[in-house]
Amino acid sequence: xxxxxxxxIEGRSEAELKELLDAIHCAMLAAFKVPEHDRYQIVHExxxxxxxIEDTGLGIPRTERVVMVQVxxxxxxxxxxxxxxxxxxxxxxxxxxxxxxxxxxQLRRMPMKTGxxxxxxxxxxxxxxxxxxxx
Amino acid sequence: xxxxxxxxIEGRSEAELKELLDAIHCAMLAAFKVPEHDRYQIVHExxxxxxxIEDTGLGIPRTERVVMVQVxxxxxxxxxxxxxxxxxxxxxxxxxxxxxxxxxxQLRRMPMKTGxxxxxxxxxxxxxxxxxxxx
Amino acid sequence: xxxxxxxxIEGRSEAELKELLDAIHCAMLAAFKVPEHDRYQIVHExxxxxxxIEDTGLGIPRTERVVMVQVxxxxxxxxxxxxxxxxxxxxxxxxxxxxxxxxxxQLRRMPMKTGxxxxxxxxxxxxxxxxxxxx
Numbered sequence: 001x002x003x004x005x006x007x008x009i010e011g012r013s014e015a016e017l018k019e020l021l022d023a024i025h026c027a028m029l030a031a032f033k034v035p036e037h038d039r040y041q042i043v044h045e046x047x048x049x050x051x052x053i054e055d056t057g058l059g060i061p062r063t064e065r066v067v068m069v070q071v072x073x074x075x076x077x078x079x080x081x082x083x084x085x086x087x088x089x090x091x092x093x094x095x096x097x098x099x100x101x102x103x104x105x106q107l108r109r110m111p112m113k114t115g116x117x118x119x120x121x122x123x124x125x126x127x128x129x130x131x132x133x134x135x
Numbered sequence: 136x137x138x139x140x141x142x143x144i145e146g147r148s149e150a151e152l153k154e155l156l157d158a159i160h161c162a163m164l165a166a167f168k169v170p171e172h173d174r175y176q177i178v179h180e181x182x183x184x185x186x187x188i189e190d191t192g193l194g195i196p197r198t199e200r201v202v203m204v205q206v207x208x209x210x211x212x213x214x215x216x217x218x219x220x221x222x223x224x225x226x227x228x229x230x231x232x233x234x235x236x237x238x239x240x241q242l243r244r245m246p247m248k249t250g251x252x253x254x255x256x257x258x259x260x261x262x263x264x265x266x267x268x269x270x
Numbered sequence: 271x272x273x274x275x276x277x278x279i280e281g282r283s284e285a286e287l288k289e290l291l292d293a294i295h296c297a298m299l300a301a302f303k304v305p306e307h308d309r310y311q312i313v314h315e316x317x318x319x320x321x322x323i324e325d326t327g328l329g330i331p332r333t334e335r336v337v338m339v340q341v342x343x344x345x346x347x348x349x350x351x352x353x354x355x356x357x358x359x360x361x362x363x364x365x366x367x368x369x370x371x372x373x374x375x376q377l378r379r380m381p382m383k384t385g386x387x388x389x390x391x392x393x394x395x396x397x398x399x400x401x402x403x404x405x
Contacts, residue, residue: 007312044312044314046312046313046314047284049284049287049288049313050287050312050313050314050315051311051312051313052291052295052309052310052311052312053309053310053311053312054307054308054309054310055307056271056305056307056308057305057306057307057308068273068310068312070273104310106271106273106342106380108342108380
């Protein structure tokens with residue numbers, strides 16, 4: 001159960017937001033091989049003044065279409081992470097007209113052994129805390 | 136000082152939000168034995184389109200009452216975590232009519248030795264950085 | 271590339287928000303020696319009912335000017351962290367009239383080897399995943 005927080009500047013329609021989330025999930029499915037319904041996405045829309053996203057001095061131009069994706073997941077290999085980033089940029093460009101220069105990704109490892117719980121019957125299903133299944 | 140981010144779909148009254156936070160804190164007190172005023176809760180309310188919370192394929196029905204609780208805390212035992220989840224579900228059902236199937240929890244360990252600071256007089260009180268006291 | 275989430279209670283003007291972000295970045299530059307444009311700040315403004323920030327029983331008075339700063343960064347020394355906190359409190363008081371008693375900081379270590387990616391040309395620049403450069 002990777003959890004994604006997605007920060008954007010306000011102004012997208014509901015349909016555009018849906019397309020954005022679908023594009024991001026598509027990259028997750030392909031790069032991290034999560035099940036189709038292993039989808040936990042939360043969007044935060046901000047006035048432009050609330051997002052100050054610069055470029056570490058790399059000369060990357062940011063626009064108001066900038067998309068910050070923060071992913072909390074179990075440890076992933078360098079290949080998986082790079083693959084995710086590349087697929088993400090491809091999907092966002094193709095489907096949402098967001099350039100790679102507007103894509104910022106932060107991957108956070110979930111270090112806790114039983115980090116995520118998610119079940120309708122917690123008392124009877126302690127194994128739902130298992131991180132292998134959950135993350 | 137565990138920090139909680141709580142994501143919900145907009146539509147609750149201020150009184151209902153307060154009850155939600157009280158219910159969550161009640162589970163924290165009982166399961167993690169934190170002091171009564173060790174309470175750091177931040178709510179994010181979202182339009183429904185901003186929260187895409189599925190079920191990893193487990194067949195769990197989500198409604199617009201879904202509550203995502205993200206806890207950053209010092210390491211906790213499996214017992215503490217499971218206990219927290221169970222008490223949380225009980226309290227949310229009893230006090231807020233939120234079913235366990237609408238409760239999603241993510242526990243994140245705070246790995247940093249001096250992870251949290253919180254004091255009115257930082258210069259004179261370096262020990263306030265101590266994670267044992269702070270988390 | 272440290273990422274900062276800053277939670278405040280709504281009511282500040284855009285100019286006041288800008289000053290707040292500038293003050294926080296100033297403390298980052300001095301304490302963590304990040305490059306000037308290594309600046310990734312996201313603000314969340316909340317109605318007062320959405321932020322329940324108490325004091326762990328330490329008797330610290332909170333007001334509606336409370337500022338919660340959550341920093342995800344590579345590991346930092348105790349000195350760096352304490353220095354950051356002290357400079358942050360100084361800047362926030364001097365420039366934004368926020369007292370140290372209203373400043374709450376959470377530092378989170380980025381444990382992932384290739385934690386952050388941020389580049390306009392990911393395919394050709396795998397080194398942009400390097401955490402030493404990125405965080």
